[in-house]
Amino acid sequence: MACKIKLPPNTWLWYKENGTEQELINATTDPLHYKIKVDGNATKLTVMNLTEGDSGVYVCSAVYDIKASVSRVDVRVITFMEPLKLFIAIVAEVIILVLLYEWWSSRKSSNSPTGPRKIMEWMRIQRDNRFKQLQKNTVSE
Known part of the structure; x- marks a missing residue:
């Protein structure tokens, strides 16, 4: 999944929505499952060893000093x-x-x-x- 914005933000954050909560995705604590690549005004989230449990809404947040810009992606994992x-x-x-x-x-x-x-x-x-x-x-x- 990729997020791109015109002006580079202070930081990029990825979340996975679980009902009403948003769980922060931290690639350093779970390097075998998530990989986050940041390149200035773009970021990519890669989910490795994808399962049906990885289905859901993923949120990309570009955080600025004033406000964060948010984008949502609904991911559906389909088995064979x-x-x-x-x-x-x-x-x-x-x-x-x-x-x-x-x-x-x-x-x-x-x-x-x-x-x-x-x-x-x-x-x-x-x-x-x-x-x-x-x-x-x-x-x-």
Whole structure:
């Protein structure tokens, strides 16, 4: 994160807001986590080994004799799971749509005949108890 101002201030301060409080970031007490570089009218805050706990509002303060000039940056740390959740949701939606289409098309094809079907009827002949097959070329539903 960077802050830049036209006139160099007396000092630069970085804070992290925790609710209603502002916690001063001191790079000398936590050198493995924060690095602050000051170059006259600009400063840069680098957060190393970034985690979701580092999300929040960071405040850059350029302190002058009369008043401080303040700038806020809202930092959101996104893990690799966030984009993965969206991808999984899209894949699941596509799979469901394909399955619904396949189910619908299979029902449609089973309900519509491809041509006339033959219906077989059996008729009992009374004299010798034998059956005779009668064939009709009609479509049944």
